Amino acid sequence: xxxxxxxxxxxxxxxxxxxxxxxxxxxxxxxxxxxxxxxxxxxxxxxxxxxxxxxxxxxxxxxxxxxxxxxxxxxxxxxxxxxxxxxxxxxxxxxxxxxxxxxxxxxxxxxxxxxxxxxxxx
Amino acid sequence: xxxxxxxxxxxxxxxxxxxxxxxxxxxxxxxxxxxxxxxxxxxxxxxxxxxxxxxxxxxxxxxxxxxxxxxxxxxxxxxxxxxxxxxxxxxxxxxxxxxxxxxxxxxxx
Numbered sequence: 001x002x003x004x005x006x007x008x009x010x011x012x013x014x015x016x017x018x019x020x021x022x023x024x025x026x027x028x029x030x031x032x033x034x035x036x037x038x039x040x041x042x043x044x045x046x047x048x049x050x051x052x053x054x055x056x057x058x059x060x061x062x063x064x065x066x067x068x069x070x071x072x073x074x075x076x077x078x079x080x081x082x083x084x085x086x087x088x089x090x091x092x093x094x095x096x097x098x099x100x101x102x103x104x105x106x107x108x109x110x111x112x113x114x115x116x117x118x119x120x121x122x
Numbered sequence: 123x124x125x126x127x128x129x130x131x132x133x134x135x136x137x138x139x140x141x142x143x144x145x146x147x148x149x150x151x152x153x154x155x156x157x158x159x160x161x162x163x164x165x166x167x168x169x170x171x172x173x174x175x176x177x178x179x180x181x182x183x184x185x186x187x188x189x190x191x192x193x194x195x196x197x198x199x200x201x202x203x204x205x206x207x208x209x210x211x212x213x214x215x216x217x218x219x220x221x222x223x224x225x226x227x228x229x230x231x
Contacts, residue, residue: 106176107155109157109167
């Protein structure tokens with residue numbers, strides 16, 4: 001069964017840092033692109049960033065609101081992708097979802113975790 | 123920057139009716155890169171349609187997607203009680219790499 005599970009959410013003060021993890025199973029993680037999407041309370045879905053597979057270049061791409069503050073990395077030996085969030089702002093408060101990108105040429109997000117709640121508040 | 127606009131914002135229908143949801147892009151989107159998701163309260167989104175018209179694994183055939191260019195449609199025939207949820211369209215490839223529409227809430231009339 002294809003599965004991704006997020007962890008690491010919590011309460012953090014403005015200006016602080018937090019790292020989310022996403023553990024994957026049931027598919028060949030080495031070849032998978034992985035994406036983070038967030039959802040602020042009562043709001044819609046917002047793309048955060050995507051990391052390509054090593055074979056695809058291994059590069060990461062970010063949404064403008066998080067560029068320079070957030071970093072996505074991956075450890076293929078642990079089947080895990082990370083979201084390092086620095087200089088957090090109150091507007092970063094959201095549920096953060098990890099998702100697997102389809103391996104065909106459509107790039108849709110075919111498997112989502114249950115989400116990790118990040119609350120940025122003093 | 124490409125913007126996806128969904129309409130209507132809220133759609134009120136009864137079980138058994140047909141729902142037609144629209145997603146309009148500010149620039150042309152490759153059909154291969156247009157997807158639809160369903161999200162129920164307290165749950166993660168679920169992929170329904172990819173490549174504008176292909177159903178994801180396990181999605182009933184009452185769900186169908188169509189469209190090209192800047193106009194895409196999600197149609198749900200014979201609404202079931204479990205279909206009432208929020209639906210999002212999403213594109214890949216145009217700056218930003220991914221973007222979502224603001225969502226359409228399908229509610230029971």
